[in-house]
């Protein structure tokens with residue numbers, strides 16, 4: 001939503017009748033756009049297959065993955081991974097022009113696929129690539145697109161109910177695409193849980209010819225420079241994350257956060273003011289405008305727990321908060337809390353874990 | 365050259381309050397700002413203008429009070445402000461917003477010259493979708509360059525532009541033809557302070573105010589609620605966790621004891637974690 005939703009229009013339109021135009025009635029099945037680059041499927045696509053499976057089962061329809069890329073053999077191999085994460089079939093579009101992501105050819109092929117096979121729902125990861133693609137495809141199809149959903153469900157009228165935070169997470173709103181198809185939505189990495197993989201699970205492949213010609217594509221990729229520090233990308237997928245906030249008081253004290261993370265074999269990050277103050281790189285920011293994380297353990301040290309931070313960490317299995325203020329909002333979402341000074345406690349915690357983990361290693 | 369920058373006036377979201385009973389946004393007294401991400405787009409546009417000459421037009425769609433944001437942008441150095449305002453635009457989702465803005469960009473082009481580049485921010489802090497930029501590009505048939513970190517080269521005579529953009533797992537260098545639409549990545553430049561002269565000019569300047577018809581929109585079915593395929597059915601406050609945190613007792617205990625208690629509790633609430641940590645420590 002561009003004009004942020006307010007309850008007024010919500011109320012006035014809530015009673016609007018759903019009248020799906022005749023031409024959309026044939027639209028069926030749930031699709032997940034599979035982000036496949038540099039020989040790998042982005043984990044968010046697999047997370048979406050888990051969500052898509054539930055939606056398809058509720059609708060009694062099929063779940064399909066859509067795989068675009070350069071090499072046919074590689075895509076067919078990738079299709080196995082898509083089946084094993086829950087898809088019934090995979091649309092495969094192999095064309096050297098699709099080797100590296102570019103908006104124009106990808107948007108064209110996606111639009112063509114949708115018009116040809118007519119899915120009811122199309123889900124994409126809210127990654128840099130997914131957002132770039134989704135906006136263009138939805139506008140070309142003139143259909144609704146709900147960004148950064150945190151919950152997807154099917155309502156009584158078989159329509160997709162897409163819930164997303166608005167106003168920086170202060171409110172949630174549930175958005176429907178009533179009279180258009182497909183219903184499109186994006187979801188950020190790590191918002192949905194990874195579905196279990198079923199080795200050996202098989203499905204069908206439908207190959208679709210792209211009909212692309214390089215001469216028609218105006219934008220050229222001159223170069224691709226992979227990120228040097230590959231650790232940056234790992235924060236979102238780390239099992240253990242230790243993060244610091246303004247309560248650490250000085251950039252030097254971030255060292256305590258890094259050391260605890262190292263002992264636990266995890267990643268480290270922080271709240272947004274740390275980036276604004278130049279204490280830490282933007283890639284390590286956790287929250288609404290940073291990374292969403294879903295670790296087994298999250299330790300928040302000197303972080304108040306503002307709503308924008310909270311929306312990025314709520315998926316943690318266990319959240320430990322250390323804060324001097326017993327009324328800090330972080331304690332509303334933490335599982336375990338210590339009202340105390342993080343600057344003093346972090347080194348002690350690091351030492352305690354170091355001992356336990358190394359003693360046990362010797363014993364084992 | 366002519367550059368159009370789309371800016372949005374947004375509530376300063378850090379200060380948004382939600383009414384505890386009605387769950388509605390309490391807008392009264394909430395200060396508004398130019399969407400912070402749009403300032404990077406504005407700055408980049410001003411830099412290009414300073415280098416190549418020409419004009420920067422800022423465009424916003426919103427209620428009449430959105431003219432504040434245009435005056436601020438003029439105060440930073442933009443040359444012209446266009447306010448697109450009409451009750452028909454109320455309730456626009458991204459598709460309807462991109463329609464109205466695209467029509468206005470067309471009209472701006474007819475009136476003051478076709479822009480070589482249209483800029484938007486990466487995303488807004490209230491809508492937060494990052495869809496309006498691509499939507500405008502798509503509707504105007506412009507090449508779409510999102511998450512641009514820097515403009516490497518602009519060849520006005522040859523009609524080409526080369527940019528580096530943030531891509532998944534790296535930086536992509538792209539070359540394309542102008543006119544193009546660029547969504548600018550945050551932090552890619554340092555936003556200037558306007559000169560006193562600009563600030564005064566901004567405060568006094570005559571703004572261009574268009575309703576739908578003036579922007580060349582004849583068909584209102586693409587605008588506002590009617591032109592929005594998405595419908596907000598429910599707005600509600602996120603629910604907190606039902607159970608409060610287990611607080612580790614700190615009274616009369618030294619830090620070692622507190623930490624031991626914490627670890628014991630942690631392993632109690634999540635027994636598998638101990639194994640996981642040991643395995644990781646052992647390097648599996």
Ligand SMILES: Cc1cc2nc3c(=O)[nH]c(=O)nc-3n(C[C@H](O)[C@H](O)[C@H](O)COP(=O)(O)OP(=O)(O)OC[C@H]3O[C@@H](n4cnc5c(N)ncnc54)[C@H](O)[C@@H]3O)c2cc1C
Pocket residue numbers: 168244245246247248270271272273285286287288289290291301302303304305306307308309312322323324325328340341342343376377378489
């Ligand atoms: C549009 C928008 C987007 C945003 N996106 C994000 C985002 O993605 N991520 C994010 O984190 N923020 C985001 N923010 C900012 C957010 O609103 C908060 O301002 C920010 O999270 C606060 O960071 P903090 O908790 O580290 O600092 P503070 O709010 O200053 O809190 C510091 C905390 O440390 C405690 N403390 C002080 N001393 C100690 C000590 N010695 N030991 C332990 N505790 C101590 C204090 O009690 C306090 O709770 C966003 C804001 C806006 C407007």
Ligand SMILES: Nc1ncnc2c1ncn2[C@@H]1O[C@H](COP(=O)(O)O)[C@@H](O)[C@H]1O
Pocket residue numbers: 001002003370371372373399401402423424425426458461465483484485486487488491492493494495496497
């Ligand atoms: N009402 C509006 N008026 C002008 N520009 C807008 C408006 N809404 C969105 N934009 C532009 O589109 C970008 C993306 O917005 P969004 O899709 O809401 O995240 C913003 O950074 C603005 O540059």
